């Protein structure tokens with residue numbers, strides 16, 4: 001937690017704060033469920049069905065997740081064990097949309113590759129056809145998942161870059177500016193210059209972007225993923241990039257995070273960020289405060305602010 005959130009946790013609650021940055025081990029998850037009234041887990045802390053099954057009479061009554069994504073928690077198993085779950089929607093939206101734009105621009109304009117060139121000392125100087133990239137202004141973006149973050153990305157693309165926006169979601173959206181709902185994922189993939197992923201992770205979206213979707217994309221198109229690594233069949237993405245069936249990818253998340261395959265790391269046309277979506281002090285504090293607001297509401301016997 002940021003210093004501000006740690007200070008609040010210590011002042012409002014009898015809090016034990018774990019300082020390690022690695023995910024909770026199976027033993028730690030069981031201790032958390034057994035000994036604490038409330039646990040504030042985060043990405044990587046695998047509260048799967050086995051974690052709940054392993055503790056017969058949990059003391060824990062709430063998992064107040066730090067993060068909007070909760071695909072690491074088996075919510076049904078938690079509820080069966082009598083444990084509520086909350087998350088931190090909204091606080092993450094703008095920062096994550098900004099990261100999507102960072103990846104779009106870096107990948108379209110070859111910024112990572114260019115920076116590596118300068119740092120290598122090998123740059124020979126400007127010339128009219130040096131490192132030509134994709135001009136983003138006015139292009140067609142397709143957004144898979146049009147919730148809070150998907151819409152915030154669309155807003156940036158529409159108002160900031162004059163792009164036309166198409167989207168795929170389970171329901172019709174009316175954001176107040178021109179967007180077109182796609183008939184299918186294949187149709188969306190086939191018609192856009194940039195395909196951006198903004199769906200939740202979990203079983204319902206695992207490998208949503210598979211070899212067929214990648215094959216439908218145009219060879220000049222880019223794939224951007226700020227959602228969850230498992231949404232993309234990573235092996236299929238590597239094969240498609242190696243065969244130049246799409247021009248590049250910008251990734252903030254990976255299927256087997258934090259492992260990033262050498263094949264991806266070796267490709268110049270791929271921008272790789274270490275899951276930076278919400279990584280600013282302000283946003284991480286807002287997320288932490290929302291998690292603690294949920295804890296406070298729960299312990300006071302009130303409704304959760306952002307239940308899952």
Ligand code: NAP
Nearest residue numbers: 069096145146147148149169170171199200226227277278
């Ligand atoms: P959200 O508001 O719940 O939006 C999710 C959108 O995905 C909704 O539009 C939903 O459609 C759509 N959707 C869900 N399942 C779908 C499916 N199978 N096919 C097509 N569309 C589907 O969530 P959010 O706040 O925007 O966050 C989205 C995700 O971003 C999070 O769950 C998290 O995993 C990820 N994230 C990543 C970072 C990062 O650091 N990289 C940071 C924050 C969040 P309907 O609206 O029709 O239901």
